[in-house]
Amino acid sequence: MMVASERYFVRRSQIQDIPEIIEICSAVYPESPTWTPEQLTSHQRVFPDGQLVAVSNDSKKIVGVSSSLIVFWDDYEWDTPWRDFTDHGMFTNHNPTTGKTLYGAEIMVDPKCQRAGIGRLIYKAREDLVRKLGLLRIRAGARLRGYHAYASKMTPDEYVLEVVKGKLNDPTLSFQLKRKFHVLRVVSNYLRHDPESMGFAAVIEWINPDVATEADYAHLRESKFYRD
Template structure:
Protein backbone atom coordinates (compact mmCIF):
# COMPACT_ATOMS: atom_id res chain seq x y z
CA UNK A 1 0.00 0.00 0.00
CA UNK A 2 1.41 3.39 -1.01
CA UNK A 3 2.00 6.03 1.66
CA UNK A 4 -0.60 8.77 2.07
CA UNK A 5 0.48 12.11 3.54
CA UNK A 6 -1.58 15.10 4.68
CA UNK A 7 -0.55 18.73 4.40
CA UNK A 8 -2.13 22.17 4.43
CA UNK A 9 -3.91 23.22 1.26
CA UNK A 10 -2.18 25.90 -0.81
CA UNK A 11 -3.63 28.33 -3.37
CA UNK A 12 -1.85 26.41 -6.12
CA UNK A 13 -3.89 23.30 -5.27
CA UNK A 14 -7.24 24.82 -6.24
CA UNK A 15 -7.37 23.60 -9.86
CA UNK A 16 -6.54 20.01 -8.88
CA UNK A 17 -9.12 20.11 -6.07
CA UNK A 18 -11.89 21.32 -8.37
CA UNK A 19 -11.09 18.57 -10.89
CA UNK A 20 -11.07 15.92 -8.17
CA UNK A 21 -14.34 17.14 -6.72
CA UNK A 22 -16.05 16.84 -10.11
CA UNK A 23 -14.96 13.20 -10.32
CA UNK A 24 -16.16 12.44 -6.80
CA UNK A 25 -19.51 14.29 -7.01
CA UNK A 26 -20.54 14.42 -10.68
CA UNK A 27 -24.17 15.26 -9.82
CA UNK A 28 -23.52 17.89 -7.10
CA UNK A 29 -22.67 21.50 -7.85
CA UNK A 30 -18.91 21.94 -7.27
CA UNK A 31 -17.26 24.63 -5.20
CA UNK A 32 -16.57 27.99 -6.75
CA UNK A 33 -12.96 29.03 -7.14
CA UNK A 34 -13.48 32.22 -5.14
CA UNK A 35 -15.07 30.22 -2.31
CA UNK A 36 -11.96 28.04 -2.03
CA UNK A 37 -9.78 31.13 -1.98
CA UNK A 38 -11.96 32.56 0.77
CA UNK A 39 -11.66 29.37 2.85
CA UNK A 40 -7.87 29.54 2.63
CA UNK A 41 -7.84 33.20 3.62
CA UNK A 42 -10.24 32.83 6.56
CA UNK A 43 -8.94 29.59 8.12
CA UNK A 44 -5.88 28.17 6.32
CA UNK A 45 -5.11 25.68 9.13
CA UNK A 46 -8.45 23.97 8.62
CA UNK A 47 -7.98 23.16 4.93
CA UNK A 48 -6.14 19.87 4.36
CA UNK A 49 -5.28 17.75 1.36
CA UNK A 50 -4.07 14.16 1.08
CA UNK A 51 -1.28 13.28 -1.34
CA UNK A 52 -0.03 10.02 -2.80
CA UNK A 53 2.98 9.98 -5.12
CA UNK A 54 2.82 13.80 -5.12
CA UNK A 55 -0.74 13.73 -6.51
CA UNK A 56 -3.74 15.18 -4.65
CA UNK A 57 -6.04 12.28 -3.79
CA UNK A 58 -8.31 13.75 -1.13
CA UNK A 59 -9.44 16.85 0.70
CA UNK A 60 -10.82 17.79 4.13
CA UNK A 61 -12.17 21.29 4.74
CA UNK A 62 -13.27 22.68 8.08
CA UNK A 63 -14.07 25.83 10.02
CA UNK A 64 -14.47 26.72 13.70
CA UNK A 65 -17.90 27.56 15.06
CA UNK A 66 -19.72 28.38 18.28
CA UNK A 67 -21.64 25.10 18.43
CA UNK A 68 -24.44 26.46 20.65
CA UNK A 69 -25.45 28.64 17.69
CA UNK A 70 -25.73 25.65 15.36
CA UNK A 71 -26.81 22.70 17.53
CA UNK A 72 -30.35 22.81 16.14
CA UNK A 73 -31.18 21.69 12.60
CA UNK A 74 -29.25 23.52 9.93
CA UNK A 75 -28.24 23.07 6.31
CA UNK A 76 -24.79 22.85 4.77
CA UNK A 77 -25.44 26.15 3.02
CA UNK A 78 -26.33 27.90 6.28
CA UNK A 79 -23.47 26.65 8.45
CA UNK A 80 -20.77 27.18 5.81
CA UNK A 81 -22.25 30.41 4.40
CA UNK A 82 -22.68 28.66 1.03
CA UNK A 83 -19.09 27.41 1.15
CA UNK A 84 -17.46 30.79 1.81
CA UNK A 85 -16.76 29.92 5.48
CA UNK A 86 -17.62 33.47 6.54
CA UNK A 87 -19.36 31.80 9.52
CA UNK A 88 -15.91 30.79 10.85
CA UNK A 89 -15.56 32.10 14.43
CA UNK A 90 -12.12 31.94 16.14
CA UNK A 91 -13.85 32.25 19.53
CA UNK A 92 -15.51 28.86 19.04
CA UNK A 93 -14.61 25.49 20.56
CA UNK A 94 -15.89 23.24 17.78
CA UNK A 95 -14.14 22.20 14.57
CA UNK A 96 -16.86 21.69 11.98
CA UNK A 97 -16.12 19.32 9.14
CA UNK A 98 -17.60 20.96 6.07
CA UNK A 99 -16.31 18.56 3.41
CA UNK A 100 -14.28 15.41 2.86
CA UNK A 101 -13.79 13.72 -0.47
CA UNK A 102 -11.42 11.03 -1.74
CA UNK A 103 -10.40 9.95 -5.22
CA UNK A 104 -12.96 7.21 -6.04
CA UNK A 105 -10.23 5.03 -7.51
CA UNK A 106 -8.35 4.93 -4.21
CA UNK A 107 -11.05 3.94 -1.75
CA UNK A 108 -9.76 1.33 0.64
CA UNK A 109 -6.27 2.86 0.60
CA UNK A 110 -6.79 4.64 3.97
CA UNK A 111 -6.92 8.09 2.38
CA UNK A 112 -10.08 8.96 4.31
CA UNK A 113 -8.60 7.68 7.56
CA UNK A 114 -5.48 9.81 7.06
CA UNK A 115 -7.58 12.92 6.46
CA UNK A 116 -9.70 12.23 9.54
CA UNK A 117 -6.55 11.75 11.61
CA UNK A 118 -5.28 15.07 10.26
CA UNK A 119 -8.45 16.71 11.53
CA UNK A 120 -8.10 15.07 14.93
CA UNK A 121 -4.51 16.29 15.19
CA UNK A 122 -5.65 19.80 14.28
CA UNK A 123 -8.37 19.66 16.93
CA UNK A 124 -5.84 18.62 19.57
CA UNK A 125 -3.29 21.22 18.44
CA UNK A 126 -5.84 24.05 18.63
CA UNK A 127 -7.21 22.79 21.98
CA UNK A 128 -10.74 22.60 20.62
CA UNK A 129 -13.42 20.68 22.50
CA UNK A 130 -14.83 18.59 19.67
CA UNK A 131 -15.23 17.88 15.98
CA UNK A 132 -18.74 17.81 14.56
CA UNK A 133 -19.94 17.18 11.02
CA UNK A 134 -23.01 16.21 9.06
CA UNK A 135 -22.22 13.19 6.93
CA UNK A 136 -23.91 12.01 3.76
CA UNK A 137 -25.96 8.81 3.81
CA UNK A 138 -25.36 7.61 0.24
CA UNK A 139 -26.77 4.15 0.87
CA UNK A 140 -30.17 5.43 1.92
CA UNK A 141 -31.80 6.11 -1.45
CA UNK A 142 -31.70 2.44 -2.46
CA UNK A 143 -33.85 1.48 0.54
CA UNK A 144 -35.78 4.71 1.13
CA UNK A 145 -38.99 3.14 -0.20
CA UNK A 146 -38.70 0.49 2.52
CA UNK A 147 -37.84 2.49 5.63
CA UNK A 148 -37.46 5.93 7.17
CA UNK A 149 -34.04 7.50 7.40
CA UNK A 150 -34.17 7.04 11.18
CA UNK A 151 -34.65 3.28 10.80
CA UNK A 152 -31.93 3.15 8.14
CA UNK A 153 -29.42 4.73 10.51
CA UNK A 154 -30.47 2.40 13.34
CA UNK A 155 -29.78 -0.58 11.09
CA UNK A 156 -26.35 0.84 10.25
CA UNK A 157 -25.64 1.30 13.97
CA UNK A 158 -26.81 -2.24 14.69
CA UNK A 159 -24.63 -3.67 11.93
CA UNK A 160 -27.54 -4.87 9.80
CA UNK A 161 -26.67 -2.44 7.00
CA UNK A 162 -23.46 -0.79 5.82
CA UNK A 163 -23.45 2.83 4.68
CA UNK A 164 -20.32 3.92 2.77
CA UNK A 165 -19.97 7.11 4.82
CA UNK A 166 -21.60 6.58 8.23
CA UNK A 167 -20.09 3.11 8.76
CA UNK A 168 -16.65 4.59 8.05
CA UNK A 169 -17.24 7.50 10.44
CA UNK A 170 -18.29 5.14 13.22
CA UNK A 171 -15.06 3.16 12.73
CA UNK A 172 -13.19 6.46 13.03
CA UNK A 173 -14.54 6.93 16.56
CA UNK A 174 -17.37 9.35 15.82
CA UNK A 175 -20.73 9.07 17.55
CA UNK A 176 -24.08 9.40 15.80
CA UNK A 177 -26.09 12.28 17.31
CA UNK A 178 -29.14 12.64 15.10
CA UNK A 179 -30.55 13.35 11.63
CA UNK A 180 -30.28 16.67 9.81
CA UNK A 181 -33.20 16.86 7.39
CA UNK A 182 -32.71 18.60 4.03
CA UNK A 183 -29.07 19.22 4.92
CA UNK A 184 -27.94 19.02 1.29
CA UNK A 185 -31.10 18.90 -0.88
CA UNK A 186 -29.19 18.20 -4.10
CA UNK A 187 -27.65 15.03 -2.63
CA UNK A 188 -30.01 12.56 -4.29
CA UNK A 189 -28.23 9.43 -3.04
CA UNK A 190 -28.88 10.55 0.55
CA UNK A 191 -32.36 11.91 -0.25
CA UNK A 192 -31.03 15.20 1.13
CA UNK A 193 -30.56 13.67 4.60
CA UNK A 194 -27.40 13.72 6.73
CA UNK A 195 -26.22 12.20 10.00
CA UNK A 196 -24.94 14.53 12.69
CA UNK A 197 -21.76 13.05 14.17
CA UNK A 198 -19.30 14.15 16.86
CA UNK A 199 -15.86 13.28 18.17
CA UNK A 200 -14.84 14.63 21.59
CA UNK A 201 -11.20 15.66 22.01
CA UNK A 202 -9.79 13.67 24.96
CA UNK A 203 -6.92 16.16 25.41
CA UNK A 204 -9.09 19.29 25.55
CA UNK A 205 -8.07 21.53 28.46
CA UNK A 206 -10.92 23.83 29.57
CA UNK A 207 -8.50 25.86 31.71
CA UNK A 208 -6.69 27.12 28.60
CA UNK A 209 -7.82 29.29 25.74
CA UNK A 210 -7.83 27.73 22.31
CA UNK A 211 -4.89 28.51 20.04
CA UNK A 212 -7.18 30.59 17.82
CA UNK A 213 -8.44 32.64 20.78
CA UNK A 214 -4.86 33.34 21.85
CA UNK A 215 -3.90 34.40 18.32
CA UNK A 216 -6.98 36.62 18.04
CA UNK A 217 -6.18 38.30 21.38
CA UNK A 218 -2.61 38.95 20.27
CA UNK A 219 -3.77 40.59 17.04
CA UNK A 220 -6.19 42.80 18.95
CA UNK A 221 -3.46 43.94 21.35
CA UNK A 222 -1.18 45.04 18.51
CA UNK A 223 -3.81 46.87 16.47
CA UNK A 224 -3.14 50.64 16.41
Protein backbone atom coordinates in the same frame (compact mmCIF):
# COMPACT_ATOMS: atom_id res chain seq x y z
CA MET B 1 1.50 19.39 11.29
CA MET B 2 2.31 16.33 9.26
CA VAL B 3 0.42 13.06 9.12
CA ALA B 4 1.77 10.44 6.76
CA SER B 5 1.65 6.81 5.75
CA GLU B 6 4.06 5.02 3.45
CA ARG B 7 2.22 6.15 0.33
CA TYR B 8 0.53 9.42 1.27
CA PHE B 9 0.98 12.51 3.39
CA VAL B 10 -1.36 15.25 4.53
CA ARG B 11 -0.52 18.94 4.40
CA ARG B 12 -2.30 22.31 4.33
CA SER B 13 -3.80 23.17 0.96
CA GLN B 14 -2.37 26.03 -1.09
CA ILE B 15 -3.68 28.33 -3.82
CA GLN B 16 -1.98 26.29 -6.54
CA ASP B 17 -3.85 23.14 -5.42
CA ILE B 18 -7.22 24.62 -6.35
CA PRO B 19 -7.52 23.18 -9.91
CA GLU B 20 -6.73 19.67 -8.61
CA ILE B 21 -9.20 20.03 -5.72
CA ILE B 22 -11.92 20.99 -8.21
CA GLU B 23 -11.02 17.99 -10.38
CA ILE B 24 -11.50 15.63 -7.42
CA CYS B 25 -14.77 17.34 -6.59
CA SER B 26 -16.18 16.71 -10.08
CA ALA B 27 -15.03 13.09 -9.98
CA VAL B 28 -16.69 12.51 -6.57
CA TYR B 29 -19.87 14.50 -7.30
CA PRO B 30 -20.35 14.42 -11.09
CA GLU B 31 -23.97 15.59 -10.79
CA SER B 32 -23.35 18.61 -8.53
CA PRO B 33 -21.66 21.98 -8.88
CA THR B 34 -18.05 21.81 -7.66
CA TRP B 35 -16.41 24.10 -5.11
CA THR B 36 -15.56 27.36 -6.86
CA PRO B 37 -12.09 28.96 -6.80
CA GLU B 38 -13.66 31.86 -4.83
CA GLN B 39 -14.92 29.52 -2.13
CA LEU B 40 -11.67 27.56 -1.90
CA THR B 41 -9.63 30.76 -1.74
CA SER B 42 -11.92 32.06 0.99
CA HIS B 43 -11.39 28.86 3.05
CA GLN B 44 -7.63 29.24 2.81
CA ARG B 45 -7.87 32.90 3.78
CA VAL B 46 -10.17 32.56 6.81
CA PHE B 47 -8.77 29.33 8.28
CA PRO B 48 -5.62 28.05 6.53
CA ASP B 49 -4.96 25.34 9.17
CA GLY B 50 -8.37 23.81 8.51
CA GLN B 51 -7.83 23.17 4.80
CA LEU B 52 -5.98 19.93 4.15
CA VAL B 53 -5.01 17.82 1.19
CA ALA B 54 -3.66 14.28 1.04
CA VAL B 55 -0.88 13.87 -1.51
CA SER B 56 0.55 10.75 -3.13
CA ASN B 57 4.27 10.32 -2.48
CA ASP B 58 4.76 8.72 -5.90
CA SER B 59 2.77 10.94 -8.26
CA LYS B 60 2.72 14.06 -6.03
CA LYS B 61 -0.94 14.37 -7.07
CA ILE B 62 -3.68 15.33 -4.66
CA VAL B 63 -5.79 12.31 -3.74
CA GLY B 64 -7.93 13.63 -0.89
CA VAL B 65 -9.37 16.89 0.43
CA SER B 66 -10.71 18.06 3.78
CA SER B 67 -12.27 21.44 4.54
CA SER B 68 -13.17 22.59 8.05
CA LEU B 69 -14.05 25.68 10.01
CA ILE B 70 -14.61 26.47 13.67
CA VAL B 71 -18.15 27.23 14.80
CA PHE B 72 -19.79 28.28 18.04
CA TRP B 73 -22.38 25.50 18.13
CA ASP B 74 -25.04 27.44 20.03
CA ASP B 75 -25.32 29.82 17.06
CA TYR B 76 -26.94 26.99 15.08
CA GLU B 77 -29.88 24.61 15.32
CA TRP B 78 -29.54 20.84 15.02
CA ASP B 79 -31.22 20.91 11.64
CA THR B 80 -29.28 23.86 10.24
CA PRO B 81 -28.48 22.96 6.63
CA TRP B 82 -24.97 22.60 5.29
CA ARG B 83 -25.14 25.90 3.38
CA ASP B 84 -25.72 27.84 6.63
CA PHE B 85 -23.04 25.95 8.57
CA THR B 86 -20.64 27.02 5.82
CA ASP B 87 -22.05 30.48 5.01
CA HIS B 88 -22.91 29.41 1.46
CA GLY B 89 -19.63 27.57 1.14
CA MET B 90 -17.47 30.61 1.99
CA PHE B 91 -16.63 29.77 5.66
CA THR B 92 -16.90 33.48 6.55
CA ASN B 93 -18.82 32.39 9.67
CA HIS B 94 -15.55 30.81 10.98
CA ASN B 95 -15.46 31.74 14.67
CA PRO B 96 -12.23 30.82 16.46
CA THR B 97 -12.92 33.32 19.26
CA THR B 98 -15.84 31.58 20.96
CA GLY B 99 -16.13 28.40 18.88
CA LYS B 100 -15.02 25.06 20.33
CA THR B 101 -16.33 22.87 17.53
CA LEU B 102 -14.43 21.98 14.38
CA TYR B 103 -17.11 21.62 11.73
CA GLY B 104 -16.20 19.14 9.01
CA ALA B 105 -17.61 20.74 5.86
CA GLU B 106 -16.00 18.41 3.34
CA ILE B 107 -14.04 15.23 3.07
CA MET B 108 -13.53 13.50 -0.23
CA VAL B 109 -11.07 11.04 -1.66
CA ASP B 110 -10.39 10.59 -5.37
CA PRO B 111 -12.67 7.69 -6.42
CA LYS B 112 -9.64 5.97 -8.02
CA CYS B 113 -7.89 5.92 -4.64
CA GLN B 114 -10.70 5.13 -2.18
CA ARG B 115 -10.41 2.30 0.35
CA ALA B 116 -6.63 2.76 0.59
CA GLY B 117 -6.54 4.45 3.99
CA ILE B 118 -6.50 8.06 2.74
CA GLY B 119 -9.75 9.04 4.51
CA ARG B 120 -8.36 7.57 7.74
CA LEU B 121 -5.17 9.61 7.34
CA ILE B 122 -7.12 12.82 6.75
CA TYR B 123 -9.21 12.20 9.86
CA LYS B 124 -6.07 11.62 11.89
CA ALA B 125 -4.85 15.04 10.70
CA ARG B 126 -8.20 16.60 11.67
CA GLU B 127 -8.00 15.08 15.16
CA ASP B 128 -4.43 16.34 15.53
CA LEU B 129 -5.63 19.82 14.58
CA VAL B 130 -8.41 19.73 17.17
CA ARG B 131 -5.92 18.63 19.82
CA LYS B 132 -3.40 21.28 18.80
CA LEU B 133 -6.02 24.04 18.97
CA GLY B 134 -7.51 22.69 22.23
CA LEU B 135 -10.99 22.43 20.67
CA LEU B 136 -13.67 20.29 22.30
CA ARG B 137 -14.91 18.27 19.36
CA ILE B 138 -15.47 17.64 15.69
CA ARG B 139 -19.02 17.69 14.39
CA ALA B 140 -20.28 17.14 10.88
CA GLY B 141 -23.30 16.07 8.91
CA ALA B 142 -22.75 12.62 7.44
CA ARG B 143 -25.06 12.50 4.47
CA LEU B 144 -26.81 9.15 4.32
CA ARG B 145 -25.60 8.11 0.89
CA GLY B 146 -27.15 4.67 0.93
CA TYR B 147 -30.57 5.71 2.23
CA HIS B 148 -32.34 6.08 -1.15
CA ALA B 149 -32.19 2.30 -1.62
CA TYR B 150 -34.05 1.74 1.70
CA ALA B 151 -36.37 4.76 1.69
CA SER B 152 -39.46 2.71 0.82
CA LYS B 153 -38.76 0.23 3.64
CA MET B 154 -37.58 2.28 6.60
CA THR B 155 -37.39 5.77 8.08
CA PRO B 156 -34.02 7.54 8.12
CA ASP B 157 -33.80 6.92 11.90
CA GLU B 158 -34.37 3.18 11.41
CA TYR B 159 -31.78 3.13 8.64
CA VAL B 160 -29.17 4.84 10.84
CA LEU B 161 -29.87 2.42 13.70
CA GLU B 162 -29.21 -0.50 11.35
CA VAL B 163 -25.97 1.11 10.17
CA VAL B 164 -24.88 1.81 13.75
CA LYS B 165 -25.58 -1.83 14.68
CA GLY B 166 -23.48 -2.91 11.70
CA LYS B 167 -26.43 -4.63 10.00
CA LEU B 168 -26.41 -2.25 7.03
CA ASN B 169 -23.45 -0.58 5.40
CA ASP B 170 -23.62 3.09 4.41
CA PRO B 171 -20.70 4.29 2.26
CA THR B 172 -20.25 7.46 4.29
CA LEU B 173 -21.61 6.78 7.76
CA SER B 174 -19.95 3.35 8.14
CA PHE B 175 -16.63 5.04 7.41
CA GLN B 176 -17.28 7.79 9.97
CA LEU B 177 -18.32 5.27 12.64
CA LYS B 178 -15.03 3.46 12.13
CA ARG B 179 -13.30 6.76 12.81
CA LYS B 180 -14.92 6.62 16.29
CA PHE B 181 -17.66 9.13 15.52
CA HIS B 182 -21.02 8.81 17.24
CA VAL B 183 -24.41 9.73 15.87
CA LEU B 184 -26.26 12.41 17.82
CA ARG B 185 -29.38 12.63 15.68
CA VAL B 186 -30.73 12.43 12.17
CA VAL B 187 -31.77 15.57 10.30
CA SER B 188 -33.56 16.32 7.03
CA ASN B 189 -32.95 19.01 4.40
CA TYR B 190 -29.21 18.98 5.11
CA LEU B 191 -28.18 19.08 1.46
CA ARG B 192 -30.37 20.38 -1.33
CA HIS B 193 -29.25 18.42 -4.37
CA ASP B 194 -28.34 15.00 -3.10
CA PRO B 195 -30.55 12.24 -4.52
CA GLU B 196 -28.51 9.54 -2.74
CA SER B 197 -29.23 10.81 0.79
CA MET B 198 -32.51 12.49 -0.20
CA GLY B 199 -31.30 15.35 2.03
CA PHE B 200 -30.99 13.22 5.19
CA ALA B 201 -27.84 13.33 7.28
CA ALA B 202 -26.61 12.02 10.60
CA VAL B 203 -25.14 14.69 12.87
CA ILE B 204 -21.97 13.01 14.10
CA GLU B 205 -19.45 13.86 16.77
CA TRP B 206 -15.94 13.01 17.90
CA ILE B 207 -14.94 14.37 21.31
CA ASN B 208 -11.40 15.44 22.13
CA PRO B 209 -10.52 13.36 25.20
CA ASP B 210 -7.70 15.78 26.12
CA VAL B 211 -10.11 18.53 27.13
CA ALA B 212 -13.55 16.91 27.55
CA THR B 213 -15.17 16.55 30.95
CA GLU B 214 -17.75 13.87 31.84
CA ALA B 215 -20.55 16.37 31.12
CA ASP B 216 -19.39 16.75 27.51
CA TYR B 217 -20.24 13.10 26.86
CA ALA B 218 -23.73 13.24 28.39
CA HIS B 219 -25.79 14.20 25.31
CA LEU B 220 -23.89 11.64 23.27
CA ARG B 221 -24.68 8.80 25.68
CA GLU B 222 -28.31 9.88 25.82
CA SER B 223 -28.69 9.57 22.03
CA LYS B 224 -30.74 6.57 20.95
CA PHE B 225 -28.02 5.90 18.37
CA TYR B 226 -25.26 5.60 20.96
CA ARG B 227 -23.18 2.43 20.90
CA ASP B 228 -20.29 1.94 23.29
